[in-house]
Amino acid sequence: MNHFTNNHFINQQLSDKNNFEAKNNLEINNTSKIYEKDNLLNFHQIIAHVDMDCFFAAVEERNNLKLKGKPVIIGASPRQKRGVVSTANYVARKYGIHSAMPISQAYKLCPHGIFIQSDYHKYKSTSQKIMQILSLFATRMEPLGIDEAFIDITSFAKETGDLKKAALKIKDTIYCSTGLTCSVGLASSRYVAKIASDYDKPNGITIVHDQKSFLEQMSVNKICGIGKATKEVLNKIGISTIGDLAKHDRFSLLDKFGEHIIHYQEIARGNDKTSLSEEEYQIKSVSKEITFQEDIFLDDCYEYIDQIMKYIMEGLGKLSYKTVSIKVRFSDFSTITRSISLDFLKFDEMSVISAASSLLSQVNDTRKIRLFGIKVSNLVLEKERQQYLDEFI
DNA sequence: TCTGGGGTCCTAGGACCC
DNA sequence: TCTGGGGTCCTAGGACCC
Numbered sequence: 360m361n362h363f364t365n366n367h368f369i370n371q372q373l374s375d376k377n378n379f380e381a382k383n384n385l386e387i388n389n390t391s392k393i394y395e396k397d398n399l400l401n402f403h404q405i406i407a408h409v410d411m412d413c414f415f416a417a418v419e420e421r422n423n424l425k426l427k428g429k430p431v432i433i434g435a436s437p438r439q440k441r442g443v444v445s446t447a448n449y450v451a452r453k454y455g456i457h458s459a460m461p462i463s464q465a466y467k468l469c470p471h472g473i474f475i476q477s478d479y480h481k482y483k484s485t486s487q488k489i490m491q492i493l494s495l496f497a498t499r500m501e502p503l504g505i506d507e508a509f510i511d512i513t514s515f516a517k518e519t520g521d522l523k524k525a526a527l528k529i530k531d532t533i534y535c536s537t538g539l540t541c542s543v544g545l546a547s548s549r550y551v552a553k554i555a556s557d558y559d560k561p562n563g564i565t566i567v568h569d570q571k572s573f574l575e576q577m578s579v580n581k582i583c584g585i586g587k588a589t590k591e592v593l594n595k596i597g598i599s600t601i602g603d604l605a606k607h608d609r610f611s612l613l614d615k616f617g618e619h620i621i622h623y624q625e626i627a628r629g630n631d632k633t634s635l636s637e638e639e640y641q642i643k644s645v646s647k648e649i650t651f652q653e654d655i656f657l658d659d660c661y662e663y664i665d666q667i668m669k670y671i672m673e674g675l676g677k678l679s680y681k682t683v684s685i686k687v688r689f690s691d692f693s694t695i696t697r698s699i700s701l702d703f704l705k706f707d708e709m710s711v712i713s714a715a716s717s718l719l720s721q722v723n724d725t726r727k728i729r730l731f732g733i734k735v736s737n738l739v740l741e742k743e744r745q746q747y748l749d750e751f752i
Numbered sequence: 753t754c755t756g757g758g759g760t761c762c763t764a765g766g767a768c769c770c
Numbered sequence: 771t772c773t774g775g776g777g778t779c780c781t782a783g784g785a786c787c788c
Contacts, residue, residue, distance in 0.1 A: 441756075463754085
């Protein structure tokens with residue numbers, strides 16, 4: 360039993376890690392007491408954060424039953440010198456393998472593991488199916504990457520009248536359609552819902568009725584947006600838990616971190632009232648970068664421009680762009696970017712190629728290079744580009 | 753240990769305009 | 771001769787997310 364189920368302002372954590380079917384018979388922990396004033400069902404908005412469990416690895420396991428029970432590691436090939444782990448299933452995690460770990464290290468930890476190179480297109484089609492299902496329950500929806508999303512389920516939850524049932528319905532529908540499990544967090548704000556979905560993984564449901572007691576003892580970096588760098592600075596001034604951040608003097612925070620820290624403090628205080636965006640998601644940039652197996656000379660980067668462009672044009676589809684950037688990472692890992700905004704919106708390949716070449720020619724450095732990439736941004740839909748052209752003519 | 757790749761958002765300084 | 775202030779765009783770098 361965890362400390363939250365002992366708390367008077369109870370947050371429900373409902374889990375069954377082994378048997379998905381048994382979910383339907385789940386009971387709320389007997390010690391739970393839900394005070395009406397703290398019942399999430401009575402809040403003006405109910406946000407669910409749905410996070411697929413070890414998504415890439417789970418898709419591979421579903422497609423190949425022979426993988427069941429084995430350590431599965433998705434990412435670069437272990438034969439490659441450079442590359443990292445993208446996703447490791449729970450069996451692989453027992454060996455100490457985790458996301459972002461160098462693949463060479465993962466191989467040392469678990470040489471008999473099943474290493475699979477990630478196939479983004481395969482995962483993308485499953486992701487689309489999941490997003491479609493989620494939209495059935497949502498009045499508003501914000502995907503976050505390929506395998507998770509926030510959904511506003513206020514109406515659905517209130518109609519159902521039971522938050523646990525509502526969460527189970529979402530999980531069931533995804534499972535029946537894709538064979539994959541996910542973890543769900545329910546709260547009155549998106550940030551708390553996100554922390555909640557992470558609280559009981561995999562295949563869990565966490566419902567937060569009282570944000571304050573749920574958040575108080577957690578490390579500040581549980582808040583999405585507070586990473587390693589910010590955490591270190593916060594720790595130095597005596598802030599280690601979300602409760603500490605909530606209590607800290609606002610003006611001294613403003614001094615050290617600037618305006619944006621106030622939003623984080625409001626989240627820590629359980630005051631985040633922002634709702635999900637009504638606008639449809641539109642991509643803001645398309646990029647492609649390559650890390651070379653062996654460092655190369657600056658002059659050799661030109662050879663890769665064509666190859667990179669193919670990816671970018673594919674990703675752009677009907678979007679026009681205005682800004683072209685290049686990124687160069689040297690062998691010592693220091694990185695520079697150079698960018699240029701063109702006079703007019705463009706949609707052709709040649710404009711990127713010539714802009715990227717020209718930016719590259721302006722880099723004056725003799726160090727060898729481990730990564731080269733191109734990005735286009737300031738994207739505009741074809742329809743809007745036409746309007747823009749009409750105004751000019 | 754040796755650090756991918758695809759994104760988003762923020763900050764800060766400078767240019768430029770009114 | 772000295773020089774405000776607001777707004778917007780551009781560029782570079784960095785933090786952070788999955």
